[in-house]
Amino acid sequence: MSDKNQFDATSLTFEQVVERLRAIVVKLEQGNLPLDKALSQFEEGVSLFQRGNQLLSEVEKKLEVLSREDGETKKKNLPLNELFDTDK
Numbered sequence: 859m860s861d862k863n864q865f866d867a868t869s870l871t872f873e874q875v876v877e878r879l880r881a882i883v884v885k886l887e888q889g890n891l892p893l894d895k896a897l898s899q900f901e902e903g904v905s906l907f908q909r910g911n912q913l914l915s916e917v918e919k920k921l922e923v924l925s926r927e928d929g930e931t932k933k934k935n936l937p938l939n940e941l942f943d944t945d946k
Contacts, residue, residue, distance in 0.1 A: 864905075865901065865902040865905045865906075866905075867902075867905045867906050867908070867909035868909065870906070870909055871913075872910060872913045872914070872917075875906050875909050875910040875913070876910065878902075878906055879903060879906050879907070879910070882899050882900075882902060882903045882906070883903075885899055886899055886900070886903075
């Protein structure tokens, strides 16, 4: 992919990243994309993965700050589904 066609995921929310990654996986799993388009989709997926990882790291840092007690961070290993459970 040339630099001017480079995908920029920096403004996407985590939910947008996940949605786009799912769409890319579906396209790639269908197996009917020409090689150059499949490569382009893969590159976009890598960019999306990096953005998602960045967003999760930021959330982890915020959670550590919020869970500080007596000046010490008490790390709690909560499953992601408990952190982001929207049914509560």
